[in-house]
Amino acid sequence: MVAPVLTTVKFDAEGFMVDKSQWSREIAEEIARQEGIETLTDAHWKIIDFCRKTGEQTGKAPTLRTITDGTGVSTKELFALYPKGPAKKVAKISGLGKPEGCV
């Protein structure tokens, strides 16, 4: 079942939001739950806020290295917050496209 907050949100074939302007913090929380992160803590939000900012400035989702360089959060911590593929997961939750490192 689709969560009520996501009913009008469009996703592409790989689960990234199609229209960035639809994004809200509630939507982020719901996508995070689907990605296996029950609660978004301040530490999670620090990363999301950075990604949103980068996304607005460059039009692209930041790569893992851009996130660690830009936030000072170590790769290890980043994996603890967003297990498996942090760059991809944060991009999804932040309503951005697929990070371009993945070609």
Add this chain to the structure above:
Amino acid sequence: MKTLLILGAGTGGTMMANKMASTLDLKEWRIIIVDKDETHYYQPGFLFIPFGVYRPEDVVKPKRNLLPKQVEVVFGDLELIEPEKNKVTLKDKKTINYDYLVVATGSCIYPDETPGLREGWHQNIFDFYTPAGAAKLHDFLETWQGGRFVLNVTEMPIKCPVAPLEFMMLADWYFQKRGIRNKVELVYATPLPGAFTKPICSTMLAGILKTKNITVFPEFNIMEVDNSKQVIRSYDETEVPYDVLVSIPLNKGAEVIKNSGMGDSLDFIPTNKHTLQTDKWENVFIIGDAGNVPASKAGSVAHFMLDIVAENMLSHMKGQEMHASFDGHANCYIETGFNKAVLIDFNYDVEPLPGAFPLPGVGPFTLLGESVINHWGKLAFKWIYWNLLLKGRDIPTVHSHMSMSGKKPVPALKSQKI
């Protein structure tokens, strides 16, 4: 006299020099190319060296012979690029001033970026992205009696994203040929969520890997190598044990890009993905994988970029608008072992699709399907590389922009996640 300076005489730089030597008015322009190495390596051949298909001497030619006489060739290490001053300095302190610059310094492996990777380096840990690594691995494999053979990709992007898959499928063929396949466990640990980067192709390749009994360990992001325990460990503390580890270490741009402060966090230069002009300097262009464009880091991509870079640079030299637009076209033969290969053809927007190539319905090559003819295409590519590609000539019927003719869309798989 004006100067066009090309940095790097690998695949991209060599074809650029050949193209510009026949395009620019050489009464007005001099062309200089700089590289540290006098030997040109046919890099797609490295893959075959560990399995004895090619020997190291089969993949080399002197660089000078591949460049036109009219081009001034300088062999030396680059120290610094100063794009604000239109100046390049070599390690021997020689300086070259330029009017236009093409950066073709490519990407390299950096094993020191992964803790522990150097510990068993070229003993039970190998690479095949350097001629030395590929040759050492060949010597080792000849007498190896079996065990757990693990291939790990450190981090994307890497040069030739299909090479790891080809490597494992050739390993399967090689160990069968040696009669020890039943003693070898083949494991592919990758940071990607599946076998490859593009969904339809990934599904298809995952199927082939399964039939060959190659285990894929997806979403494995390596943190360190512990060679005393013979395990690779990920950031989320998963361990994959190995007897032999073949690593594709972190790929980054050239040292000189870092030293000149021109690159992103991986030392690739921010570049417009359509015009191939760098974002910051209008008289600096990129060919191949020195830039950060989201296309595959592969020789075919450099070839498809060539006409675009040349046309846009010429327009810019004349003060005209740049109209040529790169679409991210890539064309790769994927060796699957036993004299078969798969061919894929794709760009920024269209992922690899099944069909026939280059002529619709006729081929002779099969897209996204295994065939013997594809394998001969892969081997014939070596001739094409030395004789057409590096010379900056067109490959008949294969164009810079990807063509949809002959391709069959796969709507059923479109919604599939990898």
